[in-house]
Amino acid sequence: MTGSLATDLPGVELITDADVLASLSHDDAEWAPAGRPVGAVRARTTEEVSAIVAACAARRIPVVARGAGTGLSGGANAVDGGLVLDLSRMNKILEIDPDNMIAVVQPGVVNDDLKAAVAEHGLWYPPDPASAPWSTIGGNVATNAGGLCCLKYGVTRDYVLGLRAVVGGPAGAYGTPVRLGHRTTKGVAGYDLVSLFVGSEGTLGIVTEITLRLRPARKAAPRTVVGAFDSVVAAGNAVAASTRLGLLPTALELLDRACLQAVEEWKHLGLSSTAEALLLAQIDTPGEAGQDEANALARVFQDAGAQWAEQSTDEFEAEALFAARRLAYPAMERLGPVLTEDVCVPRSAVPAMLASIEESAARHGVAIATIAHAGDGNLHPLIRTPTGDEAAREAAQAAFEEILTAAINLGGTVTGEHGVGLLKRGGLRQELEPAVLSMMQAVKQTLDPLDLFNPGKVVGI
Amino acid sequence: MTGSLATDLPGVELITDADVLASLSHDDAEWAPAGRPVGAVRARTTEEVSAIVAACAARRIPVVARGAGTGLSGGANAVDGGLVLDLSRMNKILEIDPDNMIAVVQPGVVNDDLKAAVAEHGLWYPPDPASAPWSTIGGNVATNAGGLCCLKYGVTRDYVLGLRAVVGGPAGAYGTPVRLGHRTTKGVAGYDLVSLFVGSEGTLGIVTEITLRLRPARKAAPRTVVGAFDSVVAAGNAVAASTRLGLLPTALELLDRACLQAVEEWKHLGLSSTAEALLLAQIDTPGEAGQDEANALARVFQDAGAQWAEQSTDEFEAEALFAARRLAYPAMERLGPVLTEDVCVPRSAVPAMLASIEESAARHGVAIATIAHAGDGNLHPLIRTPTGDEAAREAAQAAFEEILTAAINLGGTVTGEHGVGLLKRGGLRQELEPAVLSMMQAVKQTLDPLDLFNPGKVVGI
Structure with a gap:
């Protein structure tokens, strides 16, 4: 064959x-x-x-x-x-159009490479998954990747204006290339097939070109506010309080002690902390207004019971802290197999979700380290499992399922930004009403009647 | 029956x-x-x-x-x-959740009523179509309504997290209520049916409940910058230049002399101008940074050849100008039947599009007044036709079609925010590749096999 x-x-x-x-x-x-x-x-x-x-x-x-x-x-x-x-060799940036703040790229362009290229034109592509140094725009589109700064600036879908895709089914013979969406910032000419394709994980067709909206580059260096807490739940309370006050930092990240230690042991960034959890916030509002926001956020951290909370005045320290955040996942992976969650809950439910994760860890006797885009309610508990220990593996799986259920029960979703793929297929079926799953399956069946594109993933059978 | x-x-x-x-x-x-x-x-x-x-x-x-x-x-x-x-009697605000910055509303809630209700909680619902005092959130969702501030804050789709809808087809018997989307700010659990329904003009099902993302209320009063120009094309050049410099005002609106006069004759707001076109910009960046932006924008207007450009220091004057913008459409309607365009072009093409509109007006001997969300490239030329004059009606129709074609040729779309409905069905077919139209029709056929929901609209046959 x-x-x-x-x-x-x-x-x-x-x-x-x-x-x-x-x-x-x-x-x-x-x-x-x-x-x-x-x-x-x-x-x-x-x-x-x-x-x-x-x-x-x-x-x-x-x-x-x-x-x-x-x-x-x-x-x-x-x-x-x-x-x-x-598609990793399809890595050309086809066009950067500063007059319209648009870039057109092939799917294999690496996220950070695009950022660097548009920065030369005074422009910025905000979506910043922690994988940005390696992950491609095509993959980011496939999963509707989020990242750190989506708290203020949105996720990948918010930046995709148009797609070129190779499709089949109603469009004609399989292999037909089509152009979806537009180059304008607004447009309602027909159904939003672009948003349908973003996050569809290659199950509806193959994206071969992406037209992206860009933003002007930010002028001032952002401010960093750090808070140290006695427990992850206390940190979660600070997150909920900051949303309640309408504070909108660019990023509001949580790192627990296990993640910090794993990074430090690997990279020796000079992070030392006795805290059980750190909150890292970045604020990019310029001038005095930004200073006011930073002060308000530090106050929120303190009021929520932080051991300490301060605005970092040392640029290197701030950079080290955010580097630690980005490196947390590979640092944990170095220590052994990791089962990664991606639950997202309403922000007020972050403390309850964090408490529930701790309970699951205790109940099943598994080690769970947590990193989180806490300001978005998007938590990544990382369930560790020693290689070759089948009982530990089963315990990890049980904790994994329990965390998905808890997120759904708190009004959340089983995946905030990683996608369904294979790991969240069960969770998806638990989260969605059967009628909605049927609607999604019908859309897939209509646009890909041969079930040729990435069969079995997302809503696949 | x-x-x-x-x-x-x-x-x-x-x-x-x-x-x-x-x-x-x-x-x-x-x-x-x-x-x-x-x-x-x-x-x-x-x-x-x-x-x-x-x-x-x-x-x-x-x-x-x-x-x-x-x-x-x-x-x-x-x-x-x-x-x-x-659905206008389904006008209850079901929930305002300040902790998560979310509102849940029925479709008949009027846009401005929602704004007023959430303002009491220190929150803001940004989408602001000029019809906001009358139009409903359900209608805004159906057309993916834009407005003035979408230049900086996005359109209706950017604020819809979840929908309750009554559907048929693959979901089960017609009349089945389903919940699409989620209450979290991020979520990739399956295909984005919410974005598919937003802008679908009631052709895929009946939306009965909408979960909306809100923003914190803005603290400071925005700044207003006004520029007066000798021609609409000169004003268009200023718009293109402002995008090129990465300036992102909240709103950047264009009003030509005919619109200004129509409002003044009706409402006597005290607007007097010898200019052929005004640009109105609003800037909501707080503090000194906002002042810098306002100065930069005024300079851009001057460099593009404005008669004058200044920051309005009079709050009432600024309010009157934006009121004039919002009233421009009904003011023109008072004068007789109007055929409304809604083309959207890449921002750098705004001057060319405005020139093309003037050429069409001259060629067909019709009066065209133009209002525009110019900063978005979204132009609303209003083609006037005296009642009962069949020749004038035909000329207006010819100019209408020509403007749609010109927008497509400039890389734009036939509808930026009003929707396809019946008036842009022909334009839609001109804009979309036949394969893409087929994909959209297949989605409609799948989700509404009886063609029960608003047949004949958008991609309907």
Whole structure:
């Protein structure tokens, strides 16, 4: 079958080397199962993607797109008998249009590379998942990635104006390239297929070009406010209080002691703390108004019982703290397998959710370290499991399911920014009304009647 | 048939009075044709909407939802043999949750009433279509309404977290109520059906409850910068230059002389100007940074050749100017029938689009007054037509089509915020690739297989 697929695609190298295939067959979600693909290709143009999708459709070979493989839900994991479509070589920034504050990019462009390129034009692309040094815009679009600054500046979907995508079904033969959305900041010409594709994890078609809205670069260095707390729940109370007062920092991040220690042991950034939890806030309102916000936030931290709370006057210290936040996930991964949660709850429920996580950890005897975009109510408890210990693995899985249920019961969702992929398929079914799941499945079936694009993921059966 | 429909709905008054029906059968788009409905009902609860939709489905009677009827594209116009479902009595604010900056409302709540209610909690609902004193949140959701401050704060879709909707098709029997989206600020659990429903003009189901994100109220009064120009194109150049410099005022509005005069003759606000076009900008960045922005914007206006440009220091004058902007549309309507455009182009193309509008006016011998959310590239040329003059009507229609084509050719869209309804159906087909139109039609067909919800609108056949 792969032999004949190769014949169909004369100019494209079909990778069948087992080691390379294995490395291209999974993302960064250690617990998610990966299938055995028949091959992989590295596309470079929309036309190649078109030809690949058409050839796969003719042979009913499923297509799973991938970028850098930094996903945390298994959304890019290969499926048995499918083709892996690696888009990481489609890494050209096609256009930066400062007059309209727009960029047009291929899906394989790395988030930080785009940031650097637009900065040269005095522009800023805000979405900043912790994976920004490695993750691609295509992957960010596939999962509707969030990050630190979405508290104030929104998530990936808020920046996608238009998409080029290779689709099938009602659009015509599989392999048809279409343009969705527009280049204008407003537009209501028909249904919002762009928003439908963003976050759909490659299940509706293959995105080959992305038109992004940009913002003017920020002029002043942001202010940092740090608070240290005796418990993660106390830190959660400070988060809820800050929302209640209408404070809108750029970022409001929580790191517990286990995460801080893991980073320090790895990177020696000079972080030392006796606190059980730190809150890191960034404020980018310029001038006196920004100073007022910083003061108000420090007061909120103190009123919520912080050991201490202060505005960092040392730029290096502030940078080290945010670096620690970004490195927390890989630092924990170094210590062994991690099962990553991505629950998101209404902000007032953050303390209750944090308490519930601690209870689950105690009940199941598992170690859970927590990092969180706390200001958004988006928490990432990281459940650790020693390799080879089956009982520990089962306990971790039980805690994982319990945390999903708790989030739903608090009015939240099982995934704030990582996507459903494979790991949250059960949680999704628990969260959504059956009628809504049916609507989503019907949309998938309509736009991809062959179930060719990333089958089994998100709402797949 | 209506007799039997009344039997199906014992507690609901079926309106069949011809005059009342006529008044409920059209929105504010004077040129759009309206059908003759079999009746109208005023629903008060989701359960009533459910029963109404189920009864109509059983009898294959199409359902057209409406709110205040301030739409400008005919999207809420009745269809022959259909039922008008008036949601304006579903006007309860169900919940204001200051801890999470969320409001839950019924669709008939008037935009300004919501603003006033949340202001009491120190909160702000930004979307501000010029119709805000009359238009309903349900209608705003149906068209993804924009407004003045979306330049900085986004459009309706950016504020809708969740929806309750009565649907049919894959969700189960027609009349099934579902909950889409969530209460959290982030969430990627499945496809974004909320964004799909926003802007779908009631063609996918009936929205009966809306969960909205709010922002903290702004503390300081905004600054106003006004510039007067010799021509609308010169004003357009100032708009393009301001975007190029990365200035992001809250609003950047254009009013031409005809609009200003029409408002003055009606309301006597004391506006007097020899300018051909005014630009009105509002800046809400607090403190010195706001002052810097205001100065920079005034300089941009001057550099683009303004007769004069100044920061308004008189709060009443500033308020009068923005009131004039909001009243421009009804003021023009007082003078006779108006055919309203809603084109949106990339911001750098605003001068070219304005020049093109002037050419169309001259070529077809029609009077076109222009108001614009110029900073967004969203222009509302208002084509005037004397009543009863068939030749003038044809000329107006020709100019209308030409302006749509020009917008598409400049990389823009035929509708920025009013929706497709009936008036932009042709333009939509010109703008979209046939494959994309097919995708949208397939989504409609899947979610509403009976074509019960507002048939013929948007992508309807």
